[in-house]
Amino acid sequence: MKQKLITITLGIFLSQSILYSSDIKSIAVKPSFEKVWQEKYGGIDTDRAMATVALENGDIAIAGTCKSFEAKQSDICVTRVNSSGQTLWRKMLGGKNIEIASSIARAKDGALLVAGTSRSFSKNRDRDIYVAKLSLQGEGIWQTTFGKERAEYGRAIVGTDDGGAVVVGETESFGNGYKDIYIAKMDKNGQMLLEKTIGGEKEELVRGLTRTRDGSLMMVGSREVDRAGDGDFFLLKMDQNTKKIWARTYGGEYEDILNAVTPTLDGGVVATGYTRSFGSIQTDLSVMKFSKEGDLIWHKIYGYKRYDYANALTMTRDGDFIIAGATDSMGEGVYDIYVLGLRQNGELFWSGLYGGRNTDIAHGITRTSDGSIVVVGESDSFSNAKDFYMLKLKKSEMK
Numbered sequence: 001m002k003q004k005l006i007t008i009t010l011g012i013f014l015s016q017s018i019l020y021s022s023d024i025k026s027i028a029v030k031p032s033f034e035k036v037w038q039e040k041y042g043g044i045d046t047d048r049a050m051a052t053v054a055l056e057n058g059d060i061a062i063a064g065t066c067k068s069f070e071a072k073q074s075d076i077c078v079t080r081v082n083s084s085g086q087t088l089w090r091k092m093l094g095g096k097n098i099e100i101a102s103s104i105a106r107a108k109d110g111a112l113l114v115a116g117t118s119r120s121f122s123k124n125r126d127r128d129i130y131v132a133k134l135s136l137q138g139e140g141i142w143q144t145t146f147g148k149e150r151a152e153y154g155r156a157i158v159g160t161d162d163g164g165a166v167v168v169g170e171t172e173s174f175g176n177g178y179k180d181i182y183i184a185k186m187d188k189n190g191q192m193l194l195e196k197t198i199g200g201e202k203e204e205l206v207r208g209l210t211r212t213r214d215g216s217l218m219m220v221g222s223r224e225v226d227r228a229g230d231g232d233f234f235l236l237k238m239d240q241n242t243k244k245i246w247a248r249t250y251g252g253e254y255e256d257i258l259n260a261v262t263p264t265l266d267g268g269v270v271a272t273g274y275t276r277s278f279g280s281i282q283t284d285l286s287v288m289k290f291s292k293e294g295d296l297i298w299h300k301i302y303g304y305k306r307y308d309y310a311n312a313l314t315m316t317r318d319g320d321f322i323i324a325g326a327t328d329s330m331g332e333g334v335y336d337i338y339v340l341g342l343r344q345n346g347e348l349f350w351s352g353l354y355g356g357r358n359t360d361i362a363h364g365i366t367r368t369s370d371g372s373i374v375v376v377g378e379s380d381s382f383s384n385a386k387d388f389y390m391l392k393l394k395k396s397e398m399k
Helices: 009-019 021-026
Strands: 033-041 049-056 061-068 076-079 087-093 099-106 110-116 128-134 140-146 153-158 165-171 178-185 192-198 203-209 218-224 233-237 244-250 257-265 269-275 284-290 295-303 308-317 321-327 337-342 348-354 359-365 372-377 387-394
Touching: 009 178, 009 337, 033 076, 033 257, 049 099, 061 308, 061 359, 061 372, 061 387, 076 110, 076 128, 087 128, 087 140, 128 165, 128 178, 128 257, 140 192, 153 218, 153 321, 165 203, 178 218, 203 233, 203 269, 218 269, 233 269, 269 321, 284 321, 284 337, 295 308, 308 337, 308 372, 337 372, 337 387, 359 387
Parallel strands: 049 359, 049 387, 076 099, 099 153, 128 153, 153 203, 203 257, 233 257, 257 308, 284 308, 308 359, 337 359
Antiparallel strands: 033 387, 049 061, 049 372, 061 076, 061 099, 076 087, 099 110, 110 128, 110 153, 128 140, 153 165, 165 178, 178 192, 203 218, 218 233, 218 257, 233 244, 257 269, 269 284, 269 308, 284 295, 308 321, 321 337, 321 359, 337 348, 359 372, 372 387
16 A cells, blocks of 8 residues: 555544535634625637636636637637626637637736647647737737647646746656646747656646745646556645655545645645545545645545535635635535635635536636635536636625
8 A cells, every 4th residue: 555645644634624514504604705796708609717817906817718709619718807797808819629728827027828728739630738928908929839749738827937937737748658747837938948747657637836935836636656547636846947846645545636726824835626535425625735845734625425626726815715616515506616715724614605506617716906706617507508607705794
């Protein structure tokens, strides 16, 4: 059996941390968050909001995948939305084939960096990593793709202090037929400065990337160690030149993956995703905090009888954490958007369910410049096709 990181500590926390729906409802206390507005945005076909980033004046930018709006097949659509939920502009990115959005971030100069996957620009129509830079007015500055002989997938991007960016994803062009992690650093004009892969005998996946308080980068995903199909949580801390600082592989007997990561005030990170290990009946939402040196501080699991998972998280002004994902264990829909509030010590202080009678899933979250929280995702509960779903929350006043 493989070695697990801080197994004794984890066992202690798990005995206190596996919460079921009845427990979650009973411990919800003030201060909680209340809905300011919810908006749906889309055309006659499938449109999904996949990621969001905060802009000035309470605005946000959203990166999504759209089949509406005269898309060729599916295009990456970048949308700016103001603090009231009104769309200011939309920019379609891509070519004649399929583009899929994964991530959006800010460059050092304030412009937007978008990452995803494209089949429009490769000679063999295989998948390449796609990166674009846009102005805050929605004007294209540059776009580029990275690809080898087989498929590559763009998953996350961050801006670097030199004005460039680091993009991470997966590649099938190396290794033994499994996906390996792919990392590329670009300059401010989108020119590649370096690239590298990380992989073993089985599959590695990457889902999230963030900057920590010391300027380093933290990447999260999963890594198969023992057997195919049952990956473990994987974290890699690196500097802005992609040099490894530390890495951690950690998990249980079954599938465990981290989908998102955010920095903490003390220099560490909180990461979230889902687990099928640690006594989970199906899939439970998993959240864990690591110190800046890579030590596990706490691990919390939230779930009930069916499928509960997290796709995104952000930190509040107070240093607490808001997590967004989906559940079919609770609520009235096939899947409902599931939002949780956790203290800095991992204690749950609030949760909410949003959506309608069909499928509602959160894919992205950000804290806006006015301190509110905006969740973005997809919904087919309010129209015949999947639309962007946008939800703004603010902290309730103490009574």
